[in-house]
Amino acid sequence: MFDANPHRLPSTNIASIFRNSLSEIPAKLATIPPFLVLVAPRHTRSQRSYRYIIPDREITLDNSIVQLVCLKCQKTNHDPEISGEFYFCNECHEGESATVTTDAIITCYCTNCLSDMHKNLVRSIHTHHTKRVSSDKTKLNLFAVLCIETSHYVAFVKCQERSQFRHEWLFFDSMSDRMYDEQNVPLVDSVSEFDRWIDDAEKGKDDFFNWLDDRRGRKQPTSNIRQLRLFRDGAFFFYENTNMNY
């Protein structure tokens, strides 16, 4: 992703970087992806654009970043000539050739094309059921953050319990310790404070990051401070669309 951080802000959240990157390219999403991997931007190979990045637990894909394309005329919801809504029609869609993909392709018609197609259907129009298409409610949920400090990789991973509303965050460090100075000893540990850290970062941004700055400035190893690993070293942010079956 691209974000040169021209105002030299100390922190931001990954959803803002994602939105800014799309508008800078400029680009829109053609589909609702089952997974989305966001990569923390860098000025240079060794320098991150932001000192701290907050991983949003949820990213909303709304119509401003998702492109709806009319199956007939190929015009999009961002086309200045198009006014009005996009629709799905059960019968008309039957006639379209299906594309096999894991992405949720948004198939729809613009208002003009749909009314053209329905214009001459006097007898069968009652079987055509239309529905307005909107991607306003699509949410992608964070399920992992891979954090890199030089060559030391660690990860925070969400483990879903049977109920979709209950989950636990785990911390995984494949190089937690060394044995005989030649073997790495891995560690998997529960991180019950994960949600609270994100709340703290989102609410009390400056205080929270001043506290992290203070830890970072001390002359002692910081690799054990998990908040630093998450907010300072977060490099890859993994999101999933939980509404999809794949």
Ligand SMILES: [Zn+2]
């Ligand atoms: Zn159209």
Ligand SMILES: [Zn+2]
């Ligand atoms: Zn129809």
